[in-house]
Amino acid sequence: MSIMPRVAIIILNWNGWTDTVQCIRSVHQLSNADYDIVLVDNRSTDRSIENIRRFCEGTDEAEPADDTPIHLFELSEGEADRCRPDLSTYHQLDPRRRLILIKNNENYGYARGNNIGIRFALDILTSEYILILNNDVILNDREVLNKLVES
Template identity: 40%
Template sequence: MALPSVFIIILNYNGWQDTVECLESVQRLTYPNYRIVVIDNGSTDGSMEKIKAWAAGELRVESKFFTYDPSTKPVRWIEYDRVTAEAGGLPELEAEIEALPPNRRMVLIQTGANLGYAGGNNVGIRYSINSVSDYIWLLNNDTVVHKSALKTMVDIAEKVLRIGIVGSKILYYVSVKPYPPGTIPGFIG
């Protein structure tokens, strides 16, 4: 039986530094069936070029949470405008990257304008629904995720059928503390 697919929507607006650190952490996820979807909400700071440079392995990410791993590059991407994305993308392009591991592929969507937080995420949600995702994870671009975060959320969602939404606990970014054995940082059980 195939594992449920999860589309991870990361909204960017003039925040490429945070976005590439978030993407680098997403690459470490242990859950094996996800698609990275970056929505650029009309950035004017060259964000898309920087994100593409990161994907090509031309931009190292420095983080206090992990060591940069150049072996996870390059990341192949396909790029859509808002209209094409909201229609579910182009199957022939999607097929070109589908065989790659999830941490080596992503979809970039340019909204063409700053649609705000809800409007930008809605573009990604429409793309995900029309691409037949099982789950959607809205992930702020200024977060760094634990490698088991997605697996834990999917396990809970699949185990308890009456659950309609699963979320993670967000910890203060600069506060990294040791956790008791058997716990997972950032999650409520």
Template identity: 35%
Template sequence: MRVSEPLVQIILLNWNGWRDTVECVESCQKLSYPNFRIVVVDNGSTDGSEEILRKRFPTVELIQTGANLGFAGGNNAGIRHALSSGAEYVWLLNNDTVVAPDALTELVRVAESDPRAGMVGSKIVYHDDTGLLWFAGAVLDPEQPHRPYHQGLRQRDAGQNDRVAETGYVTGCSLLARKEMMAEVGLLDDGLFLYFEDVDWSARAVCVGWKLLYAPASVVRHKESVSSGGAASPRLVYYTARNRLYFVRRNFPAKLWAALCYDLFEHVLVNLKKGRLACARAGLRGILDFLRGKAGPLPEP
């Protein structure tokens, strides 16, 4: 660790979710790390979030984007602000999380242990069942890059993933990024809007020699429902099907045909077989929009 700890700016993206954001900010205010600032980026909320958050946290900086720029665009607005304000690291943190007091200390400790650590991710557990893992590192197989997955997902945490290690990607749910890495790699891809933007960013960093590390002593609780199992919605299916193809074409172009076949099977045929017609149509639309070169937010019908 340096004599003086590097400045970290924590970026919390809010979109019509002020209740979760309040709990997340309150947990961040209890962090033991001595040199951080919290920046809330409001993505054009329509539920009164900006007024509520400004009143609740008058000393926390809030940036208003004026529109829903998606996960990528909203976080990029926060990252640009953080870097222009002297941040040496930025911590992207989902607003529907609660962090342990030493979560940031452990992320920085691992990042500072290796100057080529471009991104560091936390151990993420379920908010309502903290003994159940959501993210404990990740696998990105170059032979099947269209099928990245979280290690440990919905497994009982018995210490099986408690070593600092390189990881296939870092989830944007809790992602510490080094300023030098961002200067070389650039920021998240605004065109992806939602989903696969963190996997894509990770792959781009690895391509130019940066390491991605997993810091198991940094623990974050995430409010994803255990019972949902990642239940699909047409919106999720659209972005996943489309952005998977953009991600593979950019980073693993030789595997694009395999990714396209996977999308057709997983998002169109499987949904048709299960009678989920809206999801099947969304998957097909995502594939077609990729082929048409459409990016950004989901186009209106």
């Protein structure tokens, strides 16, 4: 049995926390055991970060998290870009119970916002593959990551 390569899933959010939560839920249904979700918030003004926190804590009645709470690792844009955060606890958690949130200083648009997450995934998480998902994507195939890395 071969070891699956590490995949970073980059999701960019801007004022769309409801879609983002649904996207995260669909990612958590994947069968691949070695992935990371890097959620990049492009300076939302609709309380997205607060609502995503509540979802992760399991305290949002409208969007409760499944099973146990999700450990949210929040980083400012500067922390994600200029330092090596201590992710020892992060790596011990099941991928379905962890989420990295990078909070951008401003809305950089689609390309630059995603590039911040990609750079973090490559430099800090040492991901072998990157999958960029729009926040309104719902994954219906539990094997999609396996199929992508096999091709």
